[in-house]
Amino acid sequence: MPNFKMLLQYEGTRYQGWQKQTSTDNTIQGKLETLLSRMCGHSIEVHGSGRTDAGVHARGQVANAHLDTGMTAEEIRNYMNRYLPEDIAVVSVEEVSQRFHSRLLVKSKTYCYQIINSGLPHVFDRRYAWLFPEKLDVTAMEAAAGYLSGTHDFAAFTSAKKGKKSTIRNIEKIRIDKQGERLCIYFSGDGFLFHMVRIMVGTLVEVGTGKRKPEEIPEILHSRKRELAGPLAPAQGLTLMEVGY
């Protein structure tokens, strides 16, 4: 069966995240599998590049599926966009080699976490940002981000239970883009553990308010203890921007 790679966008607000758990829950993967199964007349499995949590958005999620269909890639895209809910969109579909797998072959991912550093409500950003009122010291946050960059054991920065799987990841770059009261924190790396980006953001924000010093980051990493890192930042600020292969 031909293998199709899909580039997806979604607003995560009303979903229980990417991953289907039961047949009745409201997930992105579930919506896609139900639609493609109906289109093909047989049961379809959709592989995402990784899960996104409940409430997290995507501008560049990648998925693939083997589809027994005579439709062209463009016809598949148009069919999907006609029937998907308006908060999920298929930007492109292309036929790829049988060997392509959207999760196993990931080389890099980029996330953006948006913070509005303001005590006022923000009507147009409320679904896509963490509204954080206390003044943030971006220079201190950048110093802390420098300690997080590179190859480390990120066991302290995940909510996943300890297991045999490696918790070592390489963060290629963390960049904080400040435009007035709007902060966009970009994280690029070879992969991220469960909740890793949101715990890094929670920790960076504690550095930004002066509750922690940037120099504490190496100790936290070294401890491998979740309780030494900062809180989990709210889901709605996070967007998966790009997946590289």
Next chain:
Amino acid sequence: MPNFKMLLQYEGTRYQGWQKQTSTDNTIQGKLETLLSRMCGHSIEVHGSGRTDAGVHARGQVANAHLDTGMTAEEIRNYMNRYLPEDIAVVSVEEVSQRFHSRLLVKSKTYCYQIINSGLPHVFDRRYAWLFPEKLDVTAMEAAAGYLSGTHDFAAFTSAKKGKKSTIRNIEKIRIDKQGERLCIYFSGDGFLFHMVRIMVGTLVEVGTGKRKPEEIPEILHSRKRELAGPLAPAQGLTLMEVGY
């Protein structure tokens, strides 16, 4: 009673517009009056700079109200933001002279109409833009906008019933800002008739697709006939940006 000027933002998606009609409908003015009446313990009238239609947004709506309260402007703002729904926000409140009236003293208004010129769904813009698939010729639209600018009788560009009121308005400037497939059309003028911006947009879009020529605009203006102008563009693309006094 002290007179307070308020700068407001709202997402119009779930409202029946600015203006209260009955006590049970869902309007911005109704929400504000109910809240301020509760705050002051007496019935409050809120004057807006003008109505916005159902589904139209505001980033810079201005209103005023005479409030019998000992609260400071900042306390009023904080009280309002605590109790208003999350799609309405009070950016600032200031005490102004008794003579200030947010509608009668308007000198200028600026609206922005956003079009995404794409056949693909746009998950993050769908509430704030008109998704228009057919290719638009922006140069032709700019030429047509040139004919609309200036002082004219805009009777052809309003859904209001013909009456004794003047339909002459001065449009100071129409500017089309194109960034990729995103068009933002800014309209600045001394005032706009009912539906005027959306009918101008509907007409500009017909010019953009080649259905009309820019040179037809003067005839349409001269005719004063609504049926010669283009269709009413969808409400969700329109945002009131600024009101000048």
